[in-house]
Every structure is written in structure tokens, then in C-alpha cells.
Amino acid sequence: MLDDANETSYSLQDQANINAVWASLIVEECSRLGIVYFCVAPGSRSSPLAIAASSHPLTTCISCFDERSLAFHAVGYSKGSHKPAVIITSSGTAVSNLLPAVVEASQDFVPLLLLTADRPPELLDAGANQAINQVNHFGSFVRFTFSLPAPTDNIPARMVLTTIDSAVHWATSLPFGPVHINCPFREPLDDSSDNWMLNCLKGLDIWMSGAEPFTKYIQLQNYLACKAGACVPMAEVLEIIKGTDTGLLLLGAIHTEDEIWAALLLAKHLNWPVVADILSGLRLRKLLPSLPEIEENVLFVDHLDHALLSEGVRGWIHFDVIVQIGSRITSKRVSQMVEDCFPCTYILVDNHPCRHDPSHFVTHRVQCSVRQFVDSLMQSQFSHRSNKWCFYLRVLNTMVAWDISFQINAEYSITEPHVAHVITEALSAESALFVGNSMIIRDADMYGRSCKTHAQSIAHMMLDSELPCLSIRVAGNRGASGIDGLLSTAIGFAVGCNKQVLCLVGDVSMLHDTNGLAILTQRVSRKPMRILVINNHGGAIFSLLPFADKTDPQILDRYFYTSHTISIQKLCEAHSVRHLPVKTKVELQEALLKFEHEKTDCVIEVESCIGANSTFHSTLRKSAQQAADHALSILSRLPVGVSISDGLFLYKIHKMNFSLYRIQLCAPPTSSSADHHHNEFHREGYILSVYLEDGSVGYGEVAPLEIHKENLVDVEEQLLFLLHIIKGIKIDVSLPTLKGSFTSWIWSNLGIMECSIFPSVRCGLEMAILNAIAVSQGSSFISMLQPQMINEEIYEKSSVKICALVDSNGTPNEVAYIASSLVEEGFTAIKLKVARRADPIQDAAVICKVRNEVGPCVELRVDANRKWTYEEAIQFGFLVRDCDLQYIEEPVENVDDIVKFCEETGLPAALDETIDNFQESHLNMLAKYTHPGIVAVVIKPSVIGGFEKAALIARWAQKHGKMAVVSAAFESGLGLSTYILFSYYLEQLNVVYTVMNREIRPSIAHGLGTYKWLKQDVTAIPLGIHYDPCKGFMGASVAGAIQLLKNFKVNNNVIHKTFNEEQVHRYHLTVNSKNFSYSIKVHEVGQESNVSTGTS
Ligand SMILES: Cc1ncc(C[n+]2csc(CCOP(=O)(O)OP(=O)(O)O)c2C)c(N)n1
């Protein structure tokens, strides 16, 4: 870094003062740009420049006391050499004397660089000697003018260099002409020494060690610039890109559909990760469901902004080359990351000539259209060497994306990030988006997401573009980012682009431009518009600024938020514009859909509130940061030697087999409806064995009961199918994250749709695979899920609290006796089955008796399994009101009555079957149950479809302050051990959650009391469930469960049949029709059939 600067070819450290540093930088950069002829007029204020120019080894200097003549001399030099000459003058009329020559140069397109010394601002307009207004002194006769600040070490010195580079680019680009840089200097003007901070040289290391200009401007055709030596051929850029190890394609604002497509093509060609800004048109992508390749081929790191919240990620991420298409990046964190990547090559491509480089780090500035740039790159082939890097970024992005989606979807109320998250669904091929400033554009950039397009749009797109994904044209006023005139601009944009524009604005922005509504009502040749106003009653953005916490709320309210109660509805009425208020997520969806097809304009007003918005943003940031840390810890634990280069996988499945077990139970399962007249009870199921290529084996259990919708026969068929297709399937490192990874793995690797795999099969498969990976890594099921939790010592002392299960047949006395024996044994939580009797009064009598018997400290739960009518449940509820029940599980048969039940009785309830029956998005379905009366969610992984779904529901419960209770479905010791570890994992998550919210909850008793039913087991190792004297409850040892799974051996005495690989016939069937033909791959299991197997 800076220490190394001593050894560099160009040294600045020995400059006496900061004036000399800046003057020296100016002259050196001119020389590197090929500009070496300096016309120096005498003067004191300009002495730092004159000294630097005259002492530079490569410059030629000439002098004249008459600035007018000197300037004409410079014009002559430039005409003759086709290179700009530099003119240095003192302040005052010395500058004015340059005007005639500047006019001549301007009219005759002669490049010149004017460096005029000036007084610092404190001496202007204050009667100081020789001080006149030199800013904009030459009016329209210069192509570019810039007034530098007086030199200071508070500003990065590289800014001086990018100013010179930009000025020379203007002078030597069509139409060539003079450029003016005004240079104020503060005394001392000589070389007397003054302490200055070396820190201002940050980012100059490479510049100092070379002889190249800081920012090289590349114009695809510019003769004069090349002559001046200022132009770098495109070949250099190509070479850089070819040699890139870790490249990033950053897409800023892109304005036309052609250019958006060109950028997409470039992304595919380079195969670099892509960060697409909201204004690029590629952030809110619409995907064709049938053609997902684009998402597979191009890695869009949509959530880099939030991933960068993690300090670990900030320290780890580094790109050696960044290509940015289109200026302006909305995300500050991404811009900061680009700065932190320095020294790196930073290539900015845009067709305007301006310096859009606020951090002053651009090394190559290519001035051309996106298409021209892509054309010039498409002829070259680039090697794709950063697969591993892309893979890491993909995992990181996926995990952060999952968390963002989770937080947004799990929030019952409509939030501003939710609007940004779902807005793509309201856009079609015929629409465009106009984003307002303030929070709106940032939220869309941070929380927007791509989504699948629906059928009509697909047809349209295929005809339109024949490309696999649809970009959405997005515009905004980011030139000056004002909140004025946004509505009017959006309406103009709608006329101009002839699309159905959806405009998103904040309330203050809307109020700033209500006259836009008058333009809206003049429907001149445009399609109807939807204007979505987020009304948080003020400028919410200020609540996110660091000073918000430290400022008096009244001052914030009045002078920052400008809080108001102005009615947007009445404003719309005044302009006869349709207005639709929106208060919930569902209402928003309906409003957006409704107006998509209507012919009228409308204003949809989403109600929000500054405080809640600020809190939710902070939750999102914390959660995304944790997700990014989690992703990093998974990636950093990749075992050495894992192959990432070929297909980015962690393991390969060698084979799978499964065995039917039959074990004895002590009693019939409580879920059993059959009458049991004999004393022998059995449980049947399958043990899956998944073998990895490294020899590790993991076991899983698939054992459907009556509560499952599938039975043993269904399951066997599906397992047979899996047995054949799973061979050779790869597992990547992200699979154990349980954040949608299994769902996408099952679809993309096994080709099975999420809804087609039976819940118990998916659960068993997840169990077997996670256990196999744990064996292979020499760790445990828990460490798979949460690598940060690895601490073997803690496992030794940890146990999971178990809730005993009582099938409460019998008289109150009999049941109370059983319950108190359980308490004596050490149980502190008991669940009693109710609603088996005809009369809820009898159930209530049993519960009252039990409570009496076991005392007040035992947690009592009851489970009605939805068997009561509402009236029966109410009757029971009122009778047990004083029994202090922890909760009543599924009291009523009608799902919609459960919240009503809580409200009427004031008793806590829990969900169980309700979640089992969710077909689609669990979080949307759960939204109905945020009511505080629902205190727990009972999760049976085998019934809801595995650990991934179970973890999602548990996180929802934890987020809403509810208990997430894991419950077994009478599985064997294998399933139970995995559930013990899963319960422990959830408890740890809950600790993190509650610590964040500053409230520690006691441990939860999990529904694993079914172990008492096992008379026999599939394993010889006993489950370590004992009274834990330290904790004071009946608990399952975590270390015991880890050991059981590690050393698991199937007890062959209980195995009835094993399914290994059977004969499979593979063949193709080809069907030829008139205009098309298609081929079907058939895998046939079992005996050879008579089907003709002619191949195509
Ligand atoms: C013309 C103009 N005036 C002032 C500002 C400063 N400013 C930026 S955001 C903002 C508040 C915008 O409030 P709103 O439109 O309600 O959006 P929110 O912050 O609530 O998302 C203001 C006043 C600006 N950008 N432009």
C-alpha cells in the first residue's frame, strides 16, 4: 500500500505541501496523456503549476508576459500537432486575456487545456487583491469547465487525475475544442513545507508504479484522441477481460430494450456473476417456466447489497475486474464494495462522455453503446475459470434471497419491502415500470425479485423476442434524484414508450407533483397507467439515516419527515382519478390485477407507517446479515479435496436401497382408529440407506401411518422409482441449508416436482442424505444444518425436553394416575388426547382431575385432533379454563374457527393438522394464524414433507413468538434420533431469535414421547432418554442421538424384505407426427415386457 510507494517510479511523498502534490499530479497526468507542451504565463498564484510544469522531465515550456499572445500561440501549436497545448495563467484579468484565443479555438475545433490559478473561495467577493469570478469565465466557448477545490488532503488526490482525464477527453472528442480547469490555491504558494496526510494518496499505488493515465478513455472511433495518445485501443480491454480470474458484471441504468438484451448476451458470453441494478431492466426478470436456462447460465447476484451487510462477506469478496455497463448504481453498499476491491480494473461503459465515477476509481472508460461494446467482445472467446467463485456467490445469494423472502412473506401485514418484492408479478411483456425516488427505488433494488411469467405473456414474448426471459424496462429520475415532477415524468414516459406503465412513488413525492394528476387526466395517445403510492405519511427515508435515533422526534417529524395528513384520495377525487386504498397483501394483489386489464388510469394507495417501516427494514437487514454469515460458514467448511470445478458438487450418490421393517409396539398408536382386540401391535415402515461414493452411508425412515395421505404401498412404488434415478446424482454444498435447496434439488436433479413426492418419502430422503453427509464429514446432523453451532462439548451436556403422550382412555382417576406416574418418572410436560369420548364434559373432568393430581408446575397440553364441533370445543374450553393448559391442539373441526375459539374462550391453541394440509406456499397459509391466541405449531416432519418445510414453519412460529414443537408420528429410534437433533437445532435458532428480541424463552417440550410405544426397535442402540437432573426434566440426550446415528446398524431381526437395484430396461420411444416428432426416454423396471423397443 502506501508504504510501498517509496519504491514506485513516481513519488509524491517528497512534495513539500499539498499544493505541490496537486500541481504535480496535474502535470504528470497531462504528460501521461501525451500532452507535454506548456504555455506558462507569469504570476504568483499559479506558481505551484508553473513549478511543476517546468520541472517535469518530459514537458516543453514556453512563456510570454501577454496571456493573449500566449494563448494564440497555444492554438497554433494544437493546430500543428493535433494535440492540445496547456496554458497556465495567474488569477484575475490574466484569465480574461485568454478569451480571444479560446473563441478562435472553439470556433475552429482546436483542443486546448486552460489551467487558470485562482484565489480560494474565502478570498472571493471579499475585496481581496486580483480576485475575480473565474468560474464559468469562458461561457459557451469551452467544451468543459470545472472548478477544482483548493488542494486539501481531505479529498482523495486521485480526483485530480480523473478531472484531467475527463477534461482532456472532452477536448479531444468531437467536437474538439478548449476546456477549462480553474485551480484555486491557498498559501503557501512556494515550496515551504506543510504537513499533509499521506492517506489522501489512497488508490494511487498502481498509478504511481506505472506510466499510464489513471482513467483511460476508449472511444471506438476517435482519430484525434488516438493521436493525442489519450486513446487506448479496445484490444487492451479485451486482454484484461481474457485474463480475468474473478470478474463482476455490474449493470447500471440501461435505457432501451435492445441494450438490455445486449447486456444479457454479454452476461452469458462472459459467464461472470451479474449484479443488475433496478434501472438496468434485468433486476425484475420475468422467467419463462419452460426455459429456465437463463437463470442457470447467468448468475444474477440480486442480493449482493444485503449480503454485504455481513462483515465476513465484505472481507471475503473481491473482484479483480469489474465491468460496469451504464452509469449510476443505486446501491451504496455495492458502490462501496467496488471501492473496496481497489486495486482492480474497473471498466465503465456508457455512450455519454461524462465522468460518472463518484469514487474516482474507473480505470477504463469506454464511450460507446452497449451494443457496440458487446459486438466488440463477442468475437473473442473467454475462458470460464471462476466456477468456484460463481458457485460461492450463488450459495451466498440464494441463502440471503431465501431469508429476505422468508421475512417478507412471514410478515402478516403489508410492508413496503413486500410491495417491492411482489411488483414483478404485476408486470407483463406490455408493461414498463417507473420508480420514484427515496425509499421506493432502494426497496425495489434491494427486495425486488424475478418471477415466472404467465401463459399469455409467454406467447407474446416468443413472438416478440424469441428469448428465454423477459426484461422489464425500468425508468426513474436519477439524473438529479429529485422528488419533484415524478408523476409528470412517469406520464410522459408512458406516452413516450407506449407501454402500460406502473409508477411507484412515495406520498411526499406525489404531493410535490399533484399537478401531474392534471396531466394524467388528459389521455393523449397512451395506455392506462397504474400509479402506486406508498403513503407512510412523510419522508420515511429519513428514519433510516444514522441521525434519526439521536434527533428529537418532534424535530424529525416536522423538519425531516414533513409528516402530514393530506388525503390522497381527495386529491384524486378533485382530479376525477380513480382511487383504490390498499391495507393488506391480498388487497394489493387484487388491486394490481384488477387494473392491469382495465382501460382507466388509477391510483392505488398503500397504507404504511414510518416507524413500522423502519423497524421492518432493520429486521430484514439483521436477518440477511445472519444468512450471509451462515452461508460463509458453510462455504468455509468445505472439506479439502471437494470437487468444485466439475459441476460444483460436494458428493455423488453411489446407490440407495431400502428395507421393510416390522417392529412390535407396546400399545396401538394414538392415531390408530382400528379396534385392537389382541395384545400385539406392530409398526411397519422402510429404512432407506443412501450410499455416497466415498463409502459413507446415511439412514432415513419412511413410515406412513393413517395420518399420512400415502400408505406403505404408495411409498414402496415411489421408493422403487427413486432407487433407480438416484444413482450418480450429485449433492452440492448448499443442500443442508434447508432454505429451498432440497426443493430445487429434487426438481432439478431428480426431475420430481415438489408436489409429486410423498411427504413421508421426502422426509426419509432428507434424513438419509443429511445423515450421510454428516457421516462423510465426521460431524453430525445438527452441524450440517448450522455449522456455527458445532461445539461437541455443549452437545455432551445438552438434552431436548420431551413431552409425554397419554392416550386418555379411562376414568378421570385412571388417567390422573398414569399422568402422575409420568411426573414421578421425571416428565414435566404431558399431552393428553381428548375428544375421543362423545361428551366433552367427560374430557374436561379428566383434565381437571389430572391437573389436580400433577400440581401446577407440569405443562399440560391437550389434543382434540379437530374432532369437536365448535360448540363442543367451547363447552370443553369453559370447563377447563382454570386448568392452566399450555395449549389445546386443533380444538375444532372447522379450520376457520380456531382463532374464534381462542378469542371466545381466552384459551391458547396450537396448530397441527392445519399445517399438514397446506398444499401451497406455507407462509401465505400461515398468515391467517398470527393471532396471539395461537401459541404453538406442532410440526410432524414426516407429515408435512421433511425438514426443509419443518424448518420454514418453525422459523415462522419463532418469528411470531410461538412455540415450534417437533412431533413424531410413531417412528422408530432412527426417526426419533433425527427428530431429537432437529428439535435441538430449532431450539438454538430460537435462542438466536429471542436474543435478538431481548427475551429468552424456556426450552420447549417436544412431542417425542412416542418412544414409549416402542417394544422393539430397528437399532440395537437404545435411545438416550432419561431424567436430566441438571435441567430438571425428562430429556433426550443430544450426544446420545448423535452417537446412535453415527453408529447406526440395522437390526436384521426386524427386517422383512430389502429392495436393491432391480433390472431396468432403458429405451427411447419416438413418435413421428405430421409436423413434429418427439422422443421419450423410458426406464422400465421389473420383468421385460412385450413393448417394442425400436430405437430412434
Ligand atoms: C425536489 C427535492 N426536494 C427534496 C429532496 C430531498 N428528499 C429526498 S427523499 C425525500 C422524502 C420523500 O418522501 P416520500 O416521497 O414520501 O418517500 P419515502 O421517503 O416515504 O419513501 C426528500 C424530501 C429531493 N430529493 N428532491
Ligand SMILES: [Mg+2]
Ligand atoms: Mg413517504
